[in-house]
Amino acid sequence: MSIPPVFVLSSGRCGSTMVSNILNRHPRVLSLSEFFSFVGTGSFRLPLRSGKWMWDQFGRRQKRTELMLRESFEELLYPIDDPESRFSRSDVPPILCTTLPHLTERYEELFDELGPVVRGQPWQPPARHFRHFFAWLMERLDRDVWVERSGGSLLFGARLLRRFPEARVIHVYRDGRDTAISMSRHYLFRMIVANLKALRVGGFDAMEKMAKGKRWELISLWLEPVVSTFFKPERIAHDQVTLEDLGRFWSGLMERADLLLQDMPPDRLLNVKFEHVQADPKGQIRRLVRFVSPELEDEGWLREVSAIPRATRSKFAQLGTREQAALTAACRPGLERLGYAL
Numbered sequence: 001m002s003i004p005p006v007f008v009l010s011s012g013r014c015g016s017t018m019v020s021n022i023l024n025r026h027p028r029v030l031s032l033s034e035f036f037s038f039v040g041t042g043s044f045r046l047p048l049r050s051g052k053w054m055w056d057q058f059g060r061r062q063k064r065t066e067l068m069l070r071e072s073f074e075e076l077l078y079p080i081d082d083p084e085s086r087f088s089r090s091d092v093p094p095i096l097c098t099t100l101p102h103l104t105e106r107y108e109e110l111f112d113e114l115g116p117v118v119r120g121q122p123w124q125p126p127a128r129h130f131r132h133f134f135a136w137l138m139e140r141l142d143r144d145v146w147v148e149r150s151g152g153s154l155l156f157g158a159r160l161l162r163r164f165p166e167a168r169v170i171h172v173y174r175d176g177r178d179t180a181i182s183m184s185r186h187y188l189f190r191m192i193v194a195n196l197k198a199l200r201v202g203g204f205d206a207m208e209k210m211a212k213g214k215r216w217e218l219i220s221l222w223l224e225p226v227v228s229t230f231f232k233p234e235r236i237a238h239d240q241v242t243l244e245d246l247g248r249f250w251s252g253l254m255e256r257a258d259l260l261l262q263d264m265p266p267d268r269l270l271n272v273k274f275e276h277v278q279a280d281p282k283g284q285i286r287r288l289v290r291f292v293s294p295e296l297e298d299e300g301w302l303r304e305v306s307a308i309p310r311a312t313r314s315k316f317a318q319l320g321t322r323e324q325a326a327l328t329a330a331c332r333p334g335l336e337r338l339g340y341a342l
Contacts, residue, residue, distance in 0.1 A: 003145035003293045005134070005167045007160055009260075011253040012152035012189060013182035014174035015274035017075055020149045022285055022305045024102060028296055030143035032134070033102040034075050037150035038094035040064050041159050043126035051121030054129045058118060059093040059111070068097070071187040075151065077101035103141060113140070127163035145292060152189065154253045158260050170291065171261060174274035175340055176254070176331035177316040177324075180246035190241045193249050197240065243323070247330030254334035273338075282306040 010016040017033070024031035039057055043049055069080070069089055078096045080089040086108055087096060093111065100107035117136050121129055134146045147170075153160070161167060183189035261269055270291040277284040285305055289296050316324065328335070328342060335342060 003295075005145060005164065006147040006170060006292055007153065007157065007164070007167050008147060008149035008170045008172060009153045009157045009257070010149075010151070010172040011154055011174075011176075011179055011250050013186060014172055014179050015272075015277065016149050016151060016153075016172045018277070018309060019170065019172055019272070019288070020102070020147075022288070022308055023147050023292070025305050025308075026289070026296060026298070026301055028144045029292065030134070030138050030141060030146040031102065032099055032137075032146055032148040034098035034150050035095070035148050036153065036156065036160070037075075038062075038065055038068060038097050038099070040094075041156045043129075044159060044163065047125060048123045049126050049129060050123050051119045051129070054121065054126070054133075055115060055118040058095045058133075059115060061091050062094055065092070065094050065097065067191060068188055073186060073188075078107070103137070110140075125163075130163075144296075147292065152192070154257055154260070155192075157257075161260070168268045168270075168291070169261060169264065170270045170272055170288065171257060172272045172274065173254070173257075173338060175314070175316070176247060176250040176334045176338075177327050178314055179250050180243055180327060180331065181315040181319075183246045183250070184241075184243055189246065189249075193241050193245050196249065197245065243327050244330040247327050251331050251334035254337050258337060277309050278311055281309040285309075 008016050008019055020031050020033040023029045024033070040062065043054065043057060069076070069092075075098050077098050078087065078092055078101050079085045080087065080092050080097075087093065095114075096107060096111055100110050104110055114133075114136075118129070118133060121132055134148075138144070138146060148160075157169075161169070183193075270288065272284065272288060282302060286297065286302060289298075289302070316327065319327065332342065
């Protein structure tokens with residue numbers, strides 16, 4: 001590839017989907033939306049995987065898919081509740097939930113083409129499987145660069161960058177108070193924080209390890225199955241996850257972003273503030289595409305996609321005074337790192 005690939009890393013619920021939608025309109029960009037969210041990074045547990053094993057991860061319903069689909073959300077693009085759809089909520093393959101419908105209206109045909117391509121690969125490192133998969137999609141759809149974006153990808157960003165050392169990063173962020181409020185309405189984020197709280201109840205402060213410990217990458221690989229076995233995170237997610245919990249979680253992710261990205265040179269890292277994109281869509285999108293590659297700058301495309309960002313009202317401003325103070329205190333470390341007014 002002449003243009004190095006890009007990961008969009010974020011806490012989730014901060015405008016990263018908007019970035020995917022903007023890039024998806026570009027005729028030369030392969031915008032991979034929610035690929036690792038649904039497929040996961042569990043394949044990295046072993047050094048070698050077969051093509052058949054990888055296709056099972058791409059094409060068969062997984063436990064994480066079930067968790068993702070507990071509640072409907074805007075990133076889900078496959079019509080799982082349509083009785084005429086080929087797949088339903090109970091058996092939809094991970095890459096059909098969002099990734100392939102994001103790329104083409106003929107997503108089921110593309111899915112059928114992919115099966116033999118992925119299964120036919122030899123035993124090799126999982127990252128090599130992913131590279132082949134992305135390269136095949138670029139050739140099939142006539143694109144020049146891939147950009148992968150998954151919500152909450154800061155949780156596993158180090159794992160991705162270790163396997164794709166040539167990749168660059170677009171870090172998208174938003175005021176943590178509004179991000180936490182948005183997370184509170186999203187089942188998956190409530191479950192993540194419930195898992196962290198459940199482990200804390202068990203005598204292990206996973207939130208602290210996530211923010212500060214290099215061992216988090218190993219911890220997170222077994223976090224979900226361990227919690228699901230020994231605790232009841234679903235009850236915690238519904239009854240005990242507060243806005244302050246989500247604010248602390250967001251702040252921990254910002255600390256994690258600092259650790260992960262602090263040594264990246266400017267040509268490999270672009271910080272994108274959600275509020276800046278809303279205030280100056282055209283200028284910020286131009287900055288975004290120039291980072292991916294200056295040769296991709298296109299005035300016609302830029303005029304079209306500048307209409308995508310929409311002004312939104314801050315939900316934080318609608319909270320009561322005490323709720324605002326408590327949420328600000330929970331988010332304070334992250335807000336200070338990013339320069340937000342307190």
